[in-house]
Amino acid sequence: MATRPLALLLLAACAAVPARSEPFPDAIAEALAAMGIAEKDLGYRPLAHWGRYPHPRTIPHVLPFFEDLHARPLDTYGFARTLGNAVDELLQPAKLREAPDAKDRKESLFRLGVVLGTDRLLGAFRGYSANLDPQPWDREPLLHACETLLERSGKPLRRPMSFGAQFAKEEPSPRAKLRTEVDKVPGPLQLPLARLLLNLIEAREWIDLGLRDVPFEMRERLFAALPRLLEETPDGMGYDPVFDDIAKGIDGPSLYYGCLKALQAVQDARREVPEGGHPAFVFRLDTPWGAVRFDNGAEEFAEEGPFLVVDLAGRARGPLGATAPRRSLSVALLLAGAGGGKAPLASGILGCGVVYAAGDAGSSYATDRYGLGFGMFGLGALVDEGGDDSYEMAAGGMGAGVFGIGLLLDAGGNDAYRLLEGDGQGFGGPGGVGVLADRSGDDTYFAERDAAKAGRADYHSADKVAANNAQGAGFGRRGDGSDGHSWAGGLGALLDAEGKDTYEAGNFSQGIGYWYGTGILWDGRGDDVYESVYFTQGSGAHFAIGALVDEAGNDRHTLLENAGAGLGFGWDVVNALLIDRGAGSDRYEAKIISTGLAEVRSNAFFLDEGGDDTYVLDAGTKGFGDVDERKEYTDPPKTSTASFELTQVGVFLDLGGKDAYLRRPKEGEPAPDPEAGDNRRWNLRARDPRAAGGFNVSFAADVEGGKARFLVPWPAR
Ligand SMILES: [Ca+2]
Ligand SMILES: [Ca+2]
Ligand SMILES: [Ca+2]
Numbered sequence: 001m002a003t004r005p006l007a008l009l010l011l012a013a014c015a016a017v018p019a020r021s022e023p024f025p026d027a028i029a030e031a032l033a034a035m036g037i038a039e040k041d042l043g044y045r046p047l048a049h050w051g052r053y054p055h056p057r058t059i060p061h062v063l064p065f066f067e068d069l070h071a072r073p074l075d076t077y078g079f080a081r082t083l084g085n086a087v088d089e090l091l092q093p094a095k096l097r098e099a100p101d102a103k104d105r106k107e108s109l110f111r112l113g114v115v116l117g118t119d120r121l122l123g124a125f126r127g128y129s130a131n132l133d134p135q136p137w138d139r140e141p142l143l144h145a146c147e148t149l150l151e152r153s154g155k156p157l158r159r160p161m162s163f164g165a166q167f168a169k170e171e172p173s174p175r176a177k178l179r180t181e182v183d184k185v186p187g188p189l190q191l192p193l194a195r196l197l198l199n200l201i202e203a204r205e206w207i208d209l210g211l212r213d214v215p216f217e218m219r220e221r222l223f224a225a226l227p228r229l230l231e232e233t234p235d236g237m238g239y240d241p242v243f244d245d246i247a248k249g250i251d252g253p254s255l256y257y258g259c260l261k262a263l264q265a266v267q268d269a270r271r272e273v274p275e276g277g278h279p280a281f282v283f284r285l286d287t288p289w290g291a292v293r294f295d296n297g298a299e300e301f302a303e304e305g306p307f308l309v310v311d312l313a314g315r316a317r318g319p320l321g322a323t324a325p326r327r328s329l330s331v332a333l334l335l336a337g338a339g340g341g342k343a344p345l346a347s348g349i350l351g352c353g354v355v356y357a358a359g360d361a362g363s364s365y366a367t368d369r370y371g372l373g374f375g376m377f378g379l380g381a382l383v384d385e386g387g388d389d390s391y392e393m394a395a396g397g398m399g400a401g402v403f404g405i406g407l408l409l410d411a412g413g414n415d416a417y418r419l420l421e422g423d424g425q426g427f428g429g430p431g432g433v434g435v436l437a438d439r440s441g442d443d444t445y446f447a448e449r450d451a452a453k454a455g456r457a458d459y460h461s462a463d464k465v466a467a468n469n470a471q472g473a474g475f476g477r478r479g480d481g482s483d484g485h486s487w488a489g490g491l492g493a494l495l496d497a498e499g500k501d502t503y504e505a506g507n508f509s510q511g512i513g514y515w516y517g518t519g520i521l522w523d524g525r526g527d528d529v530y531e532s533v534y535f536t537q538g539s540g541a542h543f544a545i546g547a548l549v550d551e552a553g554n555d556r557h558t559l560l561e562n563a564g565a566g567l568g569f570g571w572d573v574v575n576a577l578l579i580d581r582g583a584g585s586d587r588y589e590a591k592i593i594s595t596g597l598a599e600v601r602s603n604a605f606f607l608d609e610g611g612d613d614t615y616v617l618d619a620g621t622k623g624f625g626d627v628d629e630r631k632e633y634t635d636p637p638k639t640s641t642a643s644f645e646l647t648q649v650g651v652f653l654d655l656g657g658k659d660a661y662l663r664r665p666k667e668g669e670p671a672p673d674p675e676a677g678d679n680r681r682w683n684l685r686a687r688d689p690r691a692a693g694g695f696n697v698s699f700a701a702d703v704e705g706g707k708a709r710f711l712v713p714w715p716a717r
């Protein structure tokens with residue numbers, strides 16, 4: 001009795017103190033409480049004594065972030081958002097062109113290379129500076145830079161002599177000949193080009209240091225193995241030890257320091273070379289590292305294996321920014337945009353390949369395989385400043401990395417990306433990071449889904465649909481069914497910051513993880529259309545992470561054909577997330593097993609923050625926040641424990657708006673789901689306190705005005 005006045009007093013005191021911020025019920029906390037678990041119970045922390053579990057300790061090439069992100073699935077949002085923020089901040093045409101000042105070197109390409117690439121692949125750098133300091137001579141800087149290049153690459157200026165005399169006396173000296181060639185380059189261009197050459201010499205030296213334990217024969221073997229690699233890898237067929245052999249010999253920090261220097265050197269040169277009005281000229285120099293060509297001529301040209309091409313007139317054709325067994329660095333700066341044609345482009349295999357296309361003209365890029373931003377034991381980057389561009393290739397690129405980093409960075413314009421087979425548009429193969437980043441414009445991303453055209457027929461769709469492994473796809477090599485050589489998948493991210501975009505693909509696409517891979521599709525703004533088929537749109541299979549994050553707009557997500565395993569679907573120890581932020585009115589349509597569904601021990605989340613949404617699933621299929629039930633969850637298999645000890649969570653949350661939850665019967669029109677609806681809860685499966693094994697829980701709710709605390713620190717876009 002005596003306590004009552006005190007309690008009232010305390011209540012009054014609380015009421016008098018203005019709250020610092022409006023408290024709100026956290027929809028995630030409520031879901032966790034209802035399921036009887038805590039946030040720390042989400043995700044996976046596997047133990048190596050479980051039988052049959054491919055523990056990360058036994059899988060080579062696991063990326064440094066993977067285990068921690070696999071343990072904390074809700075952190076996937078911040079992980080994706082920070083990648084997207086980097087694109088939003090740094091990949092603006094103005095930022096690429098902006099001159100540095102005394103306080104800030106404004107090295108946006110270096111920083112993008114770090115945030116999107118090296119930080120996720122190996123750590124090592126934290127984005128301060130590429131530390132370029134080229135030191136050209138005051139007089140005749142380009143002549144001296146060329147001489148330095150010839151010396152460092154092993155062909156110093158010398159002429160044949162014998163008996164103390166030279167024989168072809170009438171010839172000018174080698175320096176005089178080089179000076180005549182250098183004199184063709186207009187004066188104002190000489191200093192910036194000298195600085196670029198000197199920077200690239202240093203870049204190449206670091207790259208070669210990084211590859212010092214990779215003999216030439218091994219490099220040739222790797223190039224010879226490329227034609228079979230992509231299709232053989234995911235299911236572990238056709239093991240070629242050359243990849244493991246080379247991986248053992250790589251000095252990552254040296255290799256990528258050189259790559260980052262080359263990347264930034266190109267942006268520096270783009271800013272330093274004065275624009276327009278130069279007389280026509282062609283400068284050529286052969287070196288053991290490949291040809292150097294500065295060209296402002298009227299003729300189209302192609303160098304077979306260039307070290308550096310600077311093209312001022314848009315005439316460059318042929319291989320550009322593409323490495324070879326004896327050419328570990330190749331760079332092209334295209335100051336009048338890319339001229340077209342089909343050729344090896346922006347491919348960094350055992351080294352670094354960079355293509356930078358400046359200006360606002362539309363460019364068309366075409367290659368066959370391994371290009372348009374492909375990296376393997378190195379970095380391949382294609383950077384396009386602006387214009388409405390078209391990109392087309394078969395496989396292995398448009399931001400694809402396999403044991404390396406591939407970046408396709410497009411800063412502006414309405415662009416069309418066409419991938420005719422797969423493994424691209426943000427593809428992280430084994431030990432790789434691949435990012436397609438597009439800063440603005442209304443873009444179309446197309447990956448051919450018809451297996452009759454693309455090959456890669458996937459049995460999940462009766463061999464009619466291609467397994468594209470594209471548009472934010474992280475893919476490993478699972479050797480557990482064949483030769484035992486497993487390679488952890490990498491990070492594949494498709495990051496589009498602005499615009500009304502269309503994403504079309506077949507199977508294994510649009511935020512998909514496979515075998516230690518992490519696949520992210522992040523779209524920052526606009527009304528977007530997502531069309532794909534199976535294992536797609538925030539999905540994954542076998543020890544992986546897949547997420548589709550859409551920050552704003554009225555979006556349409558449609559699964560076609562057999563239309564399943566998507567929209568937040570996990571299969572076999574996968575964190576799968578579909579997160580749609582903002583108040584957009586969206587439509588999500590699938591046929592089977594989709595929409596916040598966890599199977600074979602997964603963590604699946606579907607979260608839509610607001611708007612009047614429509615959800616469509618076939619009648620009688622699992623979805624809308626659910627889990628499967630299997631005997632091994634309650635009864636340990638006789639010879640292993642993993643499937644018994646592992647946990648599983650399926651969550652569906654719609655946090656506002658007037659929504660329609662529809663089920664499509666075999667015949668007739670879709671009808672409202674009997675359980676799901678506005679301001680309802682359904683599919684609650686709480687933790688069984690008597691269970692000895694891992695929990696198997698689910699929760700689904702439509703919450704008017706609900707909030708998810710883990711999203712609140714990140715401002716709406
Ligand atoms: Ca664009
Ligand atoms: Ca968009
Ligand atoms: Ca959107």
Ligand SMILES: [Ca+2]
Nearest residue numbers: 584586610611
């Ligand atoms: Ca919505």
